[in-house]
Amino acid sequence: MRIGELARLSGLTPSRIRFYERIGLLKTVDRQSNGYRTYPQQAVMILGLVTTAQRAGFTLDEVRTLLPSDLTHWDHATLMDALTRKIADIEALQARLAQSRVHLLRLIEDIQARPNDMDCAANAHRVLTNMLAEHPKALDVTSDDIRLLDATDRRQSVSPARRKKTVSR
Amino acid sequence: MRIGELARLSGLTPSRIRFYERIGLLKTVDRQSNGYRTYPQQAVMILGLVTTAQRAGFTLDEVRTLLPSDLTHWDHATLMDALTRKIADIEALQARLAQSRVHLLRLIEDIQARPNDMDCAANAHRVLTNMLAEHPKALDVTSDDIRLLDATDRRQSVSPARRKKTVSR
DNA sequence: GCTAACGTTGAACATAAGTTCAATGTCAAG
DNA sequence: CTTGACATTGAACTTATGTTCAACGTTAGC
Known part of the structure; x- marks a missing residue:
């Protein structure tokens, strides 16, 4: 899935997704040979999680420290x-x-x-x-x-x- | 009263008082011959009013539109x-x-x-x-x-x- | 082969409410 | 006459969370 589709599925803008990657909230993502980002299905869930946490009052900084690299392995x-x-x-x-x-x-x-x-x-x-x-x-x-x-x-x-x-x- | 004393009496910093003047929240103030600002006693009350309004959730913009030039003549x-x-x-x-x-x-x-x-x-x-x-x-x-x-x-x-x-x- | 839609990057901009800094001026006390 | 405290200005910086822009590359359809 490329960034545009992820944006549609998650309801975020592409710029926002790139921004999250830039600040280290999302780990660096795979690229196609042309340089395009490629996301797994799971990315939709991660982004949903981030916005849910934000709505609950967490900063992106807090989310970053709480979010594990493996979604099934929380602290x-x-x-x-x-x-x-x-x-x-x-x-x-x-x-x-x-x-x-x-x-x-x-x-x-x-x-x-x-x-x-x-x-x-x-x-x-x-x-x-x-x-x-x-x-x-x-x-x-x-x-x-x-x-x-x-x-x-x-x-x-x-x-x-x-x-x-x-x-x- | 010069800005330092007003700062002490109001509990604000001089920079903050100058800032309020700059954004038009406080009307331009009298100057001594050396360029120093001179405030009347009333200024303490005005600043107190501003910070009280802020604590109640008003923006400086809102305070500016509400605050009359004459404190005894409110809309x-x-x-x-x-x-x-x-x-x-x-x-x-x-x-x-x-x-x-x-x-x-x-x-x-x-x-x-x-x-x-x-x-x-x-x-x-x-x-x-x-x-x-x-x-x-x-x-x-x-x-x-x-x-x-x-x-x-x-x-x-x-x-x-x-x-x-x-x-x- | 052209055009539209999509992708990439880095940099600048936006908000709100100030603070901080550098360069400079003024003033009172010792 | 020097020192320290206070004053002035404009410009740049801060926080958090993105957006917007310009310049450019890629790709799919006609």
Whole structure:
């Protein structure tokens, strides 16, 4: 199977498959005499595995260290450990999101709770002061956890035409 | 107040404050005759507001469009709308995280549920097949929502010395 | 033999939110 | 008058995950 067919079967783009090979996530693949890559059937499953892991919040780096060269020969202990830690990461994130959510809800309430005898400017000042006062120094979550959100989103990138123009830097 | 003091009072770095000015988040500031920036007391509150909004999941772009030039004169309707939508975003993310979490829990269970008469290789195949079979085409969340996780994390960047070496590209 | 579709490569670009650096200027204290 | 702390600027760099492009080679069908 050549890269185009693998792309169709896996739902990934050829460039993405080549990219995975380039960063060492996929081991170097066989070539035809013309230089074309040739993949075994199994490659579809490997790619499916990678995207599934990504959706679950694993980085490509993590996938690379977990993925064995032989799909039937996993490092059971390491894998279980990684899965368990990823669940803990998710739970930490859930806590942070819950915090943000109540924070915003309280803010909305606070804005609407303007005393009748207070003008908008004074209310703005009151709300701001309240807001900046509650500053619980934020829950700390490791930066690895950011990836949990990237999964499905970065994937369908915006076409160049409707990209926001960047600030001159 | 010069930039160093503002940095101390706000907890941000001077480079970050200059960066905010550069992207138009902070309006151009007064200068002393030597070219040094001079900030009013209010600047501390503005910066506090920006970081608070970031922690709540707003991008700098969003903050820029919401932040009025006069802190006492907010666009009430637009602000409320943005807050409400941000809460909805958070809830969508919570749903996605909950999904990922049960997905991982089920995977762990499935791995451990190896029938006694099945060898590891066959079990690996069974688990993989199960996993790739449940492919609910993922919840769709807008890419804006990624930012919700970035907030507190990207901030404390790793020192150059212990940075992971990048793959040659 | 031409054309379209596919393949190859390396390099550059994109995002978001900054940091880091080099070259240079200013200022207060000793 | 020198030293150290602070300020200025523009440019380049960072992370992670790819996409896009240009220049070129291969192959199948007509």
